[in-house]
Amino acid sequence: MRQKLVAGNWKMNGTASALTELGNLAYSCKSAKSEVLICPPSTLIYRASNVCVDSKVEIGAQDCHSATYGAHTGDLSAEMLHDAGATAVILGHSERRADHAETDKLVRAKATTAIAAGLTAIICVGETLVEREAGRTMDVVRAQLEGSLPDDSSGSKVVVAYEPVWAIGTGKVPTVEQIAEVHSGLRASLVKRFGGETAKAIRLLYGGSVKSSNAKEIFAVAEVDGALVGGASLKAADFAPIVSALDASA
Ligand code: PEP
Numbered sequence: 001m002r003q004k005l006v007a008g009n010w011k012m013n014g015t016a017s018a019l020t021e022l023g024n025l026a027y028s029c030k031s032a033k034s035e036v037l038i039c040p041p042s043t044l045i046y047r048a049s050n051v052c053v054d055s056k057v058e059i060g061a062q063d064c065h066s067a068t069y070g071a072h073t074g075d076l077s078a079e080m081l082h083d084a085g086a087t088a089v090i091l092g093h094s095e096r097r098a099d100h101a102e103t104d105k106l107v108r109a110k111a112t113t114a115i116a117a118g119l120t121a122i123i124c125v126g127e128t129l130v131e132r133e134a135g136r137t138m139d140v141v142r143a144q145l146e147g148s149l150p151d152d153s154s155g156s157k158v159v160v161a162y163e164p165v166w167a168i169g170t171g172k173v174p175t176v177e178q179i180a181e182v183h184s185g186l187r188a189s190l191v192k193r194f195g196g197e198t199a200k201a202i203r204l205l206y207g208g209s210v211k212s213s214n215a216k217e218i219f220a221v222a223e224v225d226g227a228l229v230g231g232a233s234l235k236a237a238d239f240a241p242i243v244s245a246l247d248a249s250a
Contacts, residue, residue, distance in 0.1 A: 006243050039088070066110045138181075210228075
């Protein structure tokens with residue numbers, strides 16, 4: 001049985017005042033059965049992990065460098081993030097692939113470094129609208145999966161998030177059939193590459209405009225083990241019902 005997971009990505013939002021919201025979330029999630037992760041901006045990781053100590057909410061990062069240390073001004077290593085209190089890191093988010101020209105090869109290198117530092121790598125894949133309309137969705141996500149996951153991936157080291165680029169922050173959500181098609185295709189690719197036992201332990205999250213109003217139907221889709229949530233993770237009142245919907249689906 002894969003442990004369900006709901007992860008919140010705060011992106012470039014939040015200063016110290018947001019920690020009150022995090023405290024509210026930790027309180028709301030005190031009986032959560034699912035794993036709950038919040039990835040604030042790096043400036044808040046240390047304080048956020050202190051706020052969430054002894055709570056069900058874990059703290060993650062939104063990116064790391066592929067090197068372990070060195071002359072990379074402005075960057076943060078996986079070890080630094082782990083040291084600050086992070087237990088996981090989002091890698092290959094479409095905004096980083098677009099804004100920073102991140103390739104699958106780079107994402108894989110980052111994942112390898114993150115795992116070595118003791119972080120769970122949440123690796124994002126997803127097609128653009130142009131790719132979907134050209135009927136290339138499965139080719140695109142399979143290629144990203146193949147290129148971005150390290151060879152020693154396992155359920156304890158890696159989580160995969162399917163995030164159609166056109167659904168992120170737009171309010172547009174794929175149909176449950178479309179989500180099911182991609183998730184079962186991703187599972188089949190994982191089985192082919194890593195073998196059944198390893199592949200079946202790797203969690204597959206859906207991400208893209210998940211809200212409390214659509215969470216229940218998304219969580220009912222086969223092979224959906226939880227969600228990666230952007231906008232609706234910023235307020236405890238929006239995020240906690242998504243956690244409850246995932247708990248109810250377990
Ligand atoms: C995301 O950025 O990972 C995301 C899923 O955003 P949103 O939930 O706002 O679409």
